[in-house]
Amino acid sequence: MEHLDDTPLRKLIRERIAARGKIPFAEFMVACLYEPGLGYYTSPGRKVGAEGDFYTSINVHQAFGRVIAREICQMWETLGCPGSFEIVEAGAGHGQLAKDILDTIRAVNGELYAVLTCRLIETEPSLREVQRQLLAEHAGKLAWSSPDELAAGTLRFTGCLYSNELLDSFPTHLVEMTGAGLREVYVTVAGDDFAEELDHPSTPELAEYLARLGITLNEGQRAEINLNAVRWLAAVAGSLERGFVLTIDYGYLAPELYGPMRQNGTLLCYYRHTIEENPYLRVGQQDMTTHVDFSTLIEQGEAAGLKKIWYGEQYRFLVAAGIMEELMALEAVATREEERLKLRLTIKKLLLPEGGMGDTFKVLVQGKGVENPHLLCMRDWSRLF
Structure with missing residues (x-):
């Protein structure tokens, strides 16, 4: 047997x-x-969403990407509206987040869209064609690079590198x-x-x-x-000539991450939307993750030339950056009350703690060559209403 x-x-x-x-x-x-052709992230197959093993904020609603797009527009203006601006998604997956961001920028800021390049970085080779098809209407804006190119420091860009649930998957x-x-x-x-x-x-x-x-x-x-996260951040800092790094992931500052309440650490596996604590089962067929040490990202980022601009819970970032405005705009075009209710419940999942994603996920914004930035996430969101 x-x-x-x-x-x-x-x-x-x-x-x-x-x-x-x-x-x-x-x-x-x-x-x-990551074993070529055999590892969880380097083998074909849907990993995210209902047909996969876990959900991310991207799967909840397009409003998540639209809010990030709003902040990217603000970043471009903060840099003085340069004539060339690159957004780089590390861990781009199927390309859905990039699509939501590009769709939004094209709709709300045509001037930025005209000078924009979107570079996708993804480990799984077969996803490049999936991304190409999903983003076909933005074909002239697309570029691709491998994780090895980023790690080697061969990329050079001004703009914003963003990632969503990437560092938690680093070995x-x-x-x-x-x-x-x-x-x-x-x-x-x-x-x-x-x-x-x-x-x-x-x-x-x-x-x-x-x-x-x-x-x-x-x-x-x-x-x-996670030594790999430190090395990755150093490579990102070396590639970014001027601009921002936006990191979204679940994790804590070091005192909480390494506190005595975490006797067994944070390593978990995910298989078909169920949690598995044994990493030695389903080898290559289940996701493996650990919580991110944001203290080290902040400290090592500073050492590499990335200044911390903002750090906090996802719900604070989303509210300050405009998700309530997005909700109101979407409700305005909804034709039925049932549709509006579903929309509110969906947005709540992105914002609420304990069952939602609001405080489990953290957002870190770092900058390089940026003086006195004025980003949306820096607004006092308690005064926005």
């Missing part, structure tokens, strides 16, 4: 471990998510505090299954990461350390 998860990727990882010995969990996660190291000190989680093989083994950290960067934040884990406490 075949093993329940006897996939080609599972076999490949087992062979690597047999040949080289145990591997850091981060390397296991790289294979599960992370797992560590655990023991009586003998900090140890890293390694993946090995025991019979037909994967197993874990604690050993000395594979790099001194792990202990240095926690020390920089002033974090001391309790004995027995596990945590994730």
Whole structure:
């Protein structure tokens, strides 16, 4: 009888471990998510939405993209309306968010649309054609780059790089505090299954990461350390000549992320809209995520030349940037009360905590070469009504 998860990727990882010995969990996660042709994000198939494994704000309503578009228009004006402006979406998926943003900019700011280029960056190769078809009416505005090009620092642009639920999918190291000190989680093989083994950290960067934040884990406490997010942000800072970085994801500042209440860290898997805590099942077939350390993004961004402009909960960003105006505009063209009610309930999902996305998701806006920015999200939203 075949093993329940006897996939080609599972076999490949087992062979690597047999040949080289145990591997850091981060390397296991790289294979599960990004192994060419076999990983969760590098194999064909719908991952997001009703037919996939999870929802994002993009799937809730186009108003999410329309509000981001409003802020991008404000960013362009803040930079002095340059004659060339690039928006770069890292982790562009099927292209729906880019479509909502481009549709809105074309409708509300033709001057910006005329000088705009939209660059899409996505790991899964087959999605480029999907994006091309979805964005066909904006064909003259499109460009593509690979994640490797961004990581190598070969891109140069003025404008805004934005991402939505990208950094949470970056492979992370797992560590655990023991009586003998900090140890890293390694993946090995025991019979037909994967197993874990604690050993000395594979790099001194792990202990240095926690020390920089002033974090001391309790004995027995596990945590994730996302070195890839730090490297990614440095590459973004190097590519951005002048403009903004807009990051939307779920996570916390370090004191909360690494607090004693998170004894087991934040690593979770998603498969067909159900949560799975075991990362060693359905290898390559389930999403794996960890919460983002926004303290490190802010601090390391500053070191790389990205100044923090705004940080807060998604609902605060959306309200300040104009989602209520979007709601009123959409309600004005709705023909039935049932349609208006459905619209309100949908928007609430983006804003409300506890069951919605309002406070689970955070927004970080960083700038480079920007003096005294005046963005919509910086407005005192309590005074907007």
